[in-house]
Amino acid sequence: MSTVAPDLRSFLREIERDSPGCLLRIADEVPLDHSATALAVALEKQGRLPILLFEKVKGYEFRVLANVCASREILARSIGAHHNAFNRRFGECLSALVPAKRMSAGPVHDLLWEGETADLTRLPIPRHFQQDGGPYITAGMVAARDPDTGVGNLAFIRLQVKGPRTLGASLHSRQHTWDYLRRAEKAGRDLPVAVVVGAHPAVMLAAAAKTGIDQDEYELAGALLGQPLEICRARTVDVDIPAQAEIVIEGVLLANRHEPEGPFAEYTGYVSGRSTNNVLQVTAITLRKDAYYVDIVPGNSSEHLTLGRVAKEAWVHQRMKETLPFFTDFFYPSSGTHYHCYVRIEKTEEGQALLAAQLLVALDHYVKLVVVVDQDIDPRDQDSVLWAVATRMQADRDVAILSGSLCNALDPSSENGVGAKMLIDATKPSGFDAERIVLPDDACKFADTLLARHASTSGSHPGDW
Numbered sequence: 001m002s003t004v005a006p007d008l009r010s011f012l013r014e015i016e017r018d019s020p021g022c023l024l025r026i027a028d029e030v031p032l033d034h035s036a037t038a039l040a041v042a043l044e045k046q047g048r049l050p051i052l053l054f055e056k057v058k059g060y061e062f063r064v065l066a067n068v069c070a071s072r073e074i075l076a077r078s079i080g081a082h083h084n085a086f087n088r089r090f091g092e093c094l095s096a097l098v099p100a101k102r103m104s105a106g107p108v109h110d111l112l113w114e115g116e117t118a119d120l121t122r123l124p125i126p127r128h129f130q131q132d133g134g135p136y137i138t139a140g141m142v143a144a145r146d147p148d149t150g151v152g153n154l155a156f157i158r159l160q161v162k163g164p165r166t167l168g169a170s171l172h173s174r175q176h177t178w179d180y181l182r183r184a185e186k187a188g189r190d191l192p193v194a195v196v197v198g199a200h201p202a203v204m205l206a207a208a209a210k211t212g213i214d215q216d217e218y219e220l221a222g223a224l225l226g227q228p229l230e231i232c233r234a235r236t237v238d239v240d241i242p243a244q245a246e247i248v249i250e251g252v253l254l255a256n257r258h259e260p261e262g263p264f265a266e267y268t269g270y271v272s273g274r275s276t277n278n279v280l281q282v283t284a285i286t287l288r289k290d291a292y293y294v295d296i297v298p299g300n301s302s303e304h305l306t307l308g309r310v311a312k313e314a315w316v317h318q319r320m321k322e323t324l325p326f327f328t329d330f331f332y333p334s335s336g337t338h339y340h341c342y343v344r345i346e347k348t349e350e351g352q353a354l355l356a357a358q359l360l361v362a363l364d365h366y367v368k369l370v371v372v373v374d375q376d377i378d379p380r381d382q383d384s385v386l387w388a389v390a391t392r393m394q395a396d397r398d399v400a401i402l403s404g405s406l407c408n409a410l411d412p413s414s415e416n417g418v419g420a421k422m423l424i425d426a427t428k429p430s431g432f433d434a435e436r437i438v439l440p441d442d443a444c445k446f447a448d449t450l451l452a453r454h455a456s457t458s459g460s461h462p463g464d465w
């Protein structure tokens, strides 16, 4: 166990030391609006998901980080999991929580902006996509306490800048924060909150998870970190915050106040106007010295999709594993937003592929297309999955369609959240005797060596990303 509390900065140092290709520093001065989003989208088209560190943003003193949670490999590293073992490790942590460690203070209180100086426009809060209603805090983890039990909650909530001390908030997924506010309103009170921007990725993963209402997400963060998360009290509200957080915006979600919020670029890749139209009034802002501002790339970016799905995916993975011994792995490609899943099985009998697909759509009702592949196909490699569809599947024999099933209401092609599921068996049928072509091992090694030498002489490391 480390003696220094792990935080965002220690994590960035680790990444730069161990895999410098996973962190892209942008030294050029960039305009605030759209830059991080555009760069992340352009890199993702090349299959690259590095953390982005903007050292100079025009008009601001702050360094801006984006895409911190875009790559599964980087996230796996952040929770001490081996490559491709993210789901297993995350699943274990969900049932092995570690209580937080209370501190009297922390570096998060290095600087205090109060009164007139608590001004959101001093922070580099960008616009993302063209149709967004304004600048948005997308990496804001809203910490609050259950008004009845006092249990803590931490959840990502999109926050639109409406004024120097006013944020629009949408609690449209109607989870714990929404429930807290509803109960605070019944008692005629505002809900005190602290918006955490910038923390170790394990804290971000915990905030993205859906734990029980009586479980504090800081305890999941502790499990993911492998040691208790250090927390302290915020300055103007009775809410706990990570002591090593970069920036914390303190305030209240106003009872029974509604103002227009949105629209916003959602994970479907379409504009969404769905909002609960809540208002957050800021009371103070505290910061570390030389604080990083953290941005999450919204829309259907890898980062937004991964964070939105991570806890559910670990849960579904566990259920699949314990129910079907022949299930080995799955992957949700970003091209399918939350709606497509590629499932890998070690097939020993006919019918297993369809069974695996049926269980998957039963466990995750967002999914509308499942492709089941054999063990020799990597579900992370979409070309390989589609090659299996091309060469092992016949539509009249291997496709099953289930009509009138519950799906996700944000799917614009659904009818009020009802749609069809397509289950494709792209495993080798019985009697399949085609032989896959292979290269000799030493020939592959020769090619890898040649490419590695070429990459080092040209100064780029495409393989690192």
Ligand code: MN
Residues within 6 Å of the ligand: 152, 153, 154, 176, 211, 212, 213, 215, 217
């Ligand atoms: Mn919760």
